[in-house]
Amino acid sequence: MPRPFAEPLRRRALIDAAIAAIGERGSLDVTMSEIAGRAGVSSALAHHYFGAKEELLLATMRHLLTELGTDVRAALSEAETPRARISAVVAVNFSVTQFRPEIVAAWLAFYVEAQKSARLRRLLRVYARRLHSNLLSGFVALLPRPQAEKGAEAIAALIDGLYIRRALKDGLPNSASAVALVEQVVEATLAHSKPSA
Incomplete structure (x- = not known):
């Protein structure tokens, strides 16, 4: 008898295995059979769910974007001021769930592979636009639009x-030191861009 929840669970297991394999290898140079083995399924089943390896890698990138987006939206919903919005975006990007070694390695691998893959490049552009927009939502209430745009771009570049x-x-060795550095630059940006009295 078919189990209706087996496919989503196996897909998620394969995505988690892909992240772990990419993180360990430090590149996308992993095989479907290696990923399948980590997920505890056959290579044939991995191909059944995703087809080619590129489809699994795209699904993995979409998963990372979805997780990040969900975390950012939750943090922004609790931010009560424009300045808190900026801090919320920074904090999420360096949170325990996002700044794990395997996630960081996966992002770097995707950046490298996007040089050759138009589909991955499109996904990274989506990420970049969202990051800029989320940061801008805080900066634009604190600075004139041109400075707000520059501030959002600078902080996004620093995060990346x-x-x-x-x-x-x-x-930097940990999330706290990364957040502290970015917050220091945010404060300097805001102080430098405010008109003098």
Whole structure:
């Protein structure tokens, strides 16, 4: 008798296994059979659910984007001021669930692969637009629009840069130090851009 919930659970297990394999390898140079083995399913079943490896990688990237988006929306719903909105976005990006080594490594691998894959590049553009928009929603209430745009872009670039440095094992060692650094730059940006009295 077919189990109606088996497919979503197996798909999720394969996505989690893909993240773990990419994180361990530090690249997308993993096989479907390796991912399937980690998920405890056959390679044939992995191909049945996703077809080619690229489809599994795209599903994995979409999963990461969905998880990040869900976390950001929840944090923004609790932010009571524009400044708190900026801090909420920063905090989520360096949270325990998002700044895990395997997630950081997966993001770096996807950035590298996006040089060759138009579909991954599109997904990364979605991520970049969302990050910029979420940061801008706080900055635009605190600064004139041109400075708000620049501030959001600078903080987004800093977040991405800290992920890259962390993936290369050359970055800040933990979430708290990353958040502190980004918050310091946010404060400097706000102070520098405010008109003097």
